[in-house]
Amino acid sequence: MAQTFGDNKLKVASLFCGCGGMDLGIQGDFNFLDKHYAELPFEVVYAVDNDAYATKIYNDNFLHKCETKDVRDIVPSEVPDHDILLGGFPCQSFSISAQNPPRLGYKDDRGKLFFEMVKVLKEKQPRFFIGENVKGLLSANKGKAFPMIVKEFEKAGYHIHYKLLNASEFGVPQKRERVFIVGFRDFDDYFNFKFPQPNTLNGSKIVLKQVIDKKADKDEKWFFSQRAVEGMLRVREKMNKGRVQDLNQPCNTISSHLAKVSLNGTDPVLMVNERYRRFTPREAANIQSFPTSFKLESVSDNRQYRAIGNAVPPVLMWHVANALVKSCSVEKPKEVKEKKEGVLS
Numbered sequence: 001m002a003q004t005f006g007d008n009k010l011k012v013a014s015l016f017c018g019c020g021g022m023d024l025g026i027q028g029d030f031n032f033l034d035k036h037y038a039e040l041p042f043e044v045v046y047a048v049d050n051d052a053y054a055t056k057i058y059n060d061n062f063l064h065k066c067e068t069k070d071v072r073d074i075v076p077s078e079v080p081d082h083d084i085l086l087g088g089f090p091c092q093s094f095s096i097s098a099q100n101p102p103r104l105g106y107k108d109d110r111g112k113l114f115f116e117m118v119k120v121l122k123e124k125q126p127r128f129f130i131g132e133n134v135k136g137l138l139s140a141n142k143g144k145a146f147p148m149i150v151k152e153f154e155k156a157g158y159h160i161h162y163k164l165l166n167a168s169e170f171g172v173p174q175k176r177e178r179v180f181i182v183g184f185r186d187f188d189d190y191f192n193f194k195f196p197q198p199n200t201l202n203g204s205k206i207v208l209k210q211v212i213d214k215k216a217d218k219d220e221k222w223f224f225s226q227r228a229v230e231g232m233l234r235v236r237e238k239m240n241k242g243r244v245q246d247l248n249q250p251c252n253t254i255s256s257h258l259a260k261v262s263l264n265g266t267d268p269v270l271m272v273n274e275r276y277r278r279f280t281p282r283e284a285a286n287i288q289s290f291p292t293s294f295k296l297e298s299v300s301d302n303r304q305y306r307a308i309g310n311a312v313p314p315v316l317m318w319h320v321a322n323a324l325v326k327s328c329s330v331e332k333p334k335e336v337k338e339k340k341e342g343v344l345s
Contacts, residue, residue, distance in 0.1 A: 009043040010083035010330065013126070015071050015117055017047040019057040019307040021288065022086050022132065025317025030291045033210060035171070037318045041330055046080045053303035054310070060295040071116040076123035085121060085129040088312055089114040114149060121156040127189065128328075129153075130320065131181035132312050135164060138179060150181070158183035159190035167316045168250040169198035172289045173206040176253045176313060180320055184328075193327045196319040209247035211286035217272045224263055224276045232263035232276075244271040251287050256309035258284055259302040284308045289315035 014023050024030060029039035047066040049055050058066040090113050114131070121129060131153075138146050150160050160183050167176040184190035216222050245251050245268045252268040261267040261278045270277045279287070281296055281304035288308055296304045324330060 009041050010127075011081065012042050012044045012084050012086060013046040013079055013082040013120070013124075014044055014066075015048055015074075015085065015087040015120070016089055016113070017049045017055075017058060017066055017086070018051065018088070018310050019054045020047075020061060020066070021290070021311030021314050022088060022130070022317050023047060023058075023062065024290070024294075025312065025314040026084075026086065026130075026321040028318055028321070030314065031293070032171070032289050032291055032315055033206065037315065040318070040321050040325055042084065042321065045082060048074065051307070053299045054307040056299055057296060057304070057307050060298050071113060074116065074120070076120045079120055079124055082124065083127045085117065085124070085126050086131075087114070087117040087129070088132040088310075089117055115152070118152050118156050121153070121158065121183070125157060125185060127185050128324065129158065129181075129183040130324075131183075132317075133179045133181070135177040135179060138164065153181070153183050158185060159187055160184075161190065161193055161195065163195045165195070165316065165320070166198075167289070167313045168205050169200050170196065170316050170319045171199060171206055172250070172287075172313045172315050173208055173211050174251045174253060174287050174289075174313065176316075178312070178316075182320070182324070189328045192329070194323060196323040199319070205250050207248050208245055208251045208287070211283065212247065212270070213280060213283055213286075216277070216280045216283065222277045222280060223272075224269075224278070228263050229276055243268050244276070245269065254279070254284055254287055254309050256306040258309050259305035281305055281308065289313040
């Protein structure tokens with residue numbers, strides 16, 4: 001039987017923390033729309049990211065402070081002791097070198113960054129880790145890269161569960177599919193763990209119109225120019241551009257590219273009175289399930305878009321962390337409570 005932790009909170013170290021989506025989700029105690037997501041028995045004691053603008057947002061919102069640092073400069077032995085390691089590690093540029101047996105190769109250094117997480121795991125041996133990544137990681141290099149990544153985590157001493165989760169099935173107004181990798185040092189924890197089940201009642205999901213700011217419809221700043229619209233219309237049929245979102249459905253996946261959103265790209269946009277408009281940074285944060293109390297404004301709009309687009313939705317992360325609590329005999333939180341809180345207008 002897995003051990004319990006009583007009143008003690010589990011200590012969390014967070015690599016690639018960005019503006020703090022995973023960290024907010026694992027700690028809990030926040031509101032989104034009409035729900036309160038209970039505090040969970042986790043406490044972040046160490047956080048690091050190389051983006052100074054994302055860490056500025058992070059430090060505006062958390063009592064514990066994030067360090068602006070390249071993870072490759074971390075000395076694993078100097079990382080504070082922790083029970084769980086978090087990491088939404090970048091995954092670009094994996095390739096398989098022509099060797100027998102095949103090994104991981106890389107087109108650039110970004111693909112190597114998950115090894116920094118492995119190094120910390122080998123040195124500190126926390127009880128758990130949670131990694132998060134894009135859906136494409138499962139099929140990268142004709143399906144060969146992901147098993148090798150899992151093998152590296154296993155070589156660090158961990159039993160691995162992984163699953164592709166769609167944020168829209170967990171109370172997030174976005175069709176965001178992400179792979180969650182959960183590692184366990186102890187087999188009992190591994191055996192007991194179950195990923196969260198979708199919690200949308202009768203197929204109902206949070207939809208885009210619930211998080212749109214109607215005031216932005218009156219601000220010319222957010223609308224595309226006539227020149228941009230005419231350029232898109234010339235190629236729309238053959239290029240499938242101008243991705244207008246259905247307000248009665250969850251939004252398509254947003255990304256850091258919203259900082260440079262274009263009608264000639266695949267970015268989701270809105271149609272308001274026959275005119276195209278982009279999302280505001282606050283709307284992007286709403287789509288990602290950040291609470292309205294989450295502070296963004298200390299950096300430019302472009303930096304806000306980038307940080308929010310790269311983040312893990314806090315509500316989705318809360319459900320993964322809560323599943324860990326329930327299945328591994330970590331102190332159980334109170335259930336999510338309905339809260340009378342106004343919908344954005």
